[in-house]
Amino acid sequence: MLRRTFCALIATAAISAPAFAQDVKTLNFGIISTESSSNLRSAWQPVIDDLSKVLGVPVQPFFASDYAGIIEGMRFNKVQMAWYGNLSAIEAVDRSQGEVFAHVIDKDGNPGYWSVLVTAKDGKVKSLDDVLKNGKTLSYGAGDPNSTSGTAVPGYYLWGANKIDPKSFFKNFRIANHETNLLSAMNGQVDVAITNTEALERYKVNTGKSPEDKISILWKSPLIPADPLVWRADLPAALKQKIQGFFVNYGQKGPDAAQELEKLKKLGYKGFVVSDNTQLLPIRQINLAGQRAKVESDTTLSAQAKQQKLAEIDGKLADLAEQAASVKSQQ
Numbered sequence: 001m002l003r004r005t006f007c008a009l010i011a012t013a014a015i016s017a018p019a020f021a022q023d024v025k026t027l028n029f030g031i032i033s034t035e036s037s038s039n040l041r042s043a044w045q046p047v048i049d050d051l052s053k054v055l056g057v058p059v060q061p062f063f064a065s066d067y068a069g070i071i072e073g074m075r076f077n078k079v080q081m082a083w084y085g086n087l088s089a090i091e092a093v094d095r096s097q098g099e100v101f102a103h104v105i106d107k108d109g110n111p112g113y114w115s116v117l118v119t120a121k122d123g124k125v126k127s128l129d130d131v132l133k134n135g136k137t138l139s140y141g142a143g144d145p146n147s148t149s150g151t152a153v154p155g156y157y158l159w160g161a162n163k164i165d166p167k168s169f170f171k172n173f174r175i176a177n178h179e180t181n182l183l184s185a186m187n188g189q190v191d192v193a194i195t196n197t198e199a200l201e202r203y204k205v206n207t208g209k210s211p212e213d214k215i216s217i218l219w220k221s222p223l224i225p226a227d228p229l230v231w232r233a234d235l236p237a238a239l240k241q242k243i244q245g246f247f248v249n250y251g252q253k254g255p256d257a258a259q260e261l262e263k264l265k266k267l268g269y270k271g272f273v274v275s276d277n278t279q280l281l282p283i284r285q286i287n288l289a290g291q292r293a294k295v296e297s298d299t300t301l302s303a304q305a306k307q308q309k310l311a312e313i314d315g316k317l318a319d320l321a322e323q324a325a326s327v328k329s330q331q
Contacts, residue, residue, distance in 0.1 A: 021147040024239060027055070028062040030070035030082030033144070034199065035179030037063040039206065043172040044083075048265040054246045067146035071096055075234060081243065085148035086283040089228045093277055099233040101240065102247045103275040107201070109267055114197045115149035115221035116183045117158065125191050128218045132162055139172035141181040141193030148283055150178065153221045156286045160293050164235070177205070186214045198227075201268040225279050231274065247272040250266040278327045285320050288313055311321070312318055 031040050041061055043139035052059040055144065063078050064070050067088045075096035083104075084092060090097030106113060119125040143150010159166050167173050176184065181193035203211045229247060230239060249269060251260040251271045264270060273275055292313045295306060 002204050002325075023152045024057055024236065025081045027057055027059045028073070028078060029059055030062045030064075030073055030084075032070050032082070032084055032088055033063065033065060033177050034085075034147075035177050035202070039179065039202075043202070043266045047260075047267070048262065050250070050263075051243070051246055054067070055242055061132070065089075071146065074098055074230070076231065079092055079232075079242045080235060081229065082229055084228055085146075086225055086228060086280055087148040087152045087287065088146040088228050090280050090284060090287070091146060092230050093280065096184075097233045098230040100228045100230050100275050100279060101244050101249055101278045102229040103279060104229075104267075104272055105108050105226065105270045106198070107265065107270050109270060110226075112226045113149065114221040114224060115153045115157075115194060116196060116217050117154065117192055117194055117202070118182065118215040118217055119192045119217040120185055121186055121212075121216050123191060125218070131218060132164075135164070135166075135169040136171055138170055138191040139174070139189075140166055140170040141180065141184050141195075142166060142173060142175050142191040144175060144177065147178075149198075149221070149224055150181075150194050152283060152287050152290065153224055154194050154219075157221050157292045160290050163297070172236045182211060182215070186211070192218065196224075198268055205266060205268060226283060228275060228279060244274065248274055278323070281320055281324045281327065284304035285317065288317050288320070 003102045029044075029045055029051070031037075034040070040063065043137060044061055048059050048061055062073055062082075063068070066072060066084070068083070068091075070079060070082050071088060071091045074092050082092065082098075087127070089098065089100060093100065105111070117128070117131070125131060125134075125138065127244070143154075145151055155166075158164075159169075169305065172190075174190070176193075178195045178199035181190070182195040182199050185193040185195075200211045203209075231243060235243075249270075251257055251264050255262075261270070263277060294315065295309045301309070
């Protein structure tokens, strides 16, 4: 859905891909709003500055108030590459000419991260069972609708598995980024909130304190594939090669590798590895399975309409399963 902030962008979106490909004068790097833009700028700017030097082209960070703003920015060529979560990367690939070219590696070498449901350590909620039994008395900090760990994964593995619609289940429901949800739970501003292990690590890096001194983790998801980096598919091939080479070598090779690793620590990362759109397959499956569960429980649909929608979703799930099997056989 188009955001109001992009009305002017849409009205003036006359930038053509061929013209851009012929004359790259500047690049914008989109950064999804997992926390405050000031924190994100501080963490990403040193890496972006180094990227500018390698490419010989100014690279600017691009922020928006929500994930959709970065997706729409890429769609209208205001963003040429971006750091996304997997769910928002799906939107970018499907709607914004996006293409996954790398993914991050966290500081411990994990190929992914985890969604977590948290609460204040000294709060009234002591267990996940408390949440599932007492939702009508609790406030919930939800994630951005386009967030993998804030919406898609808990929506499937936590709320969907317990046949819960969090919007109607909780007394109060509010949407915020991962940092805000973590701090809100810590400070008792919400009873429970969804955040992720990357946000916990960034809190530790930024404050020097363990977040688990103040919060308890009530639920932890299965491993989520690491955050992808996405570029517009119509970037010049030579430029793509330089961009990918920069990221996969950053902090790994060259005389400045040690300094680069220090910069990556602020992001909670150890480096980057080559990836492609196939890394999105598991999240596509989770997303569709969640849609299927909603259709099954929708009492407003006629039997015929429900059967038709379920058949459409099942067809898509079958296609994804076939793609996933093909990828696995090639590994």
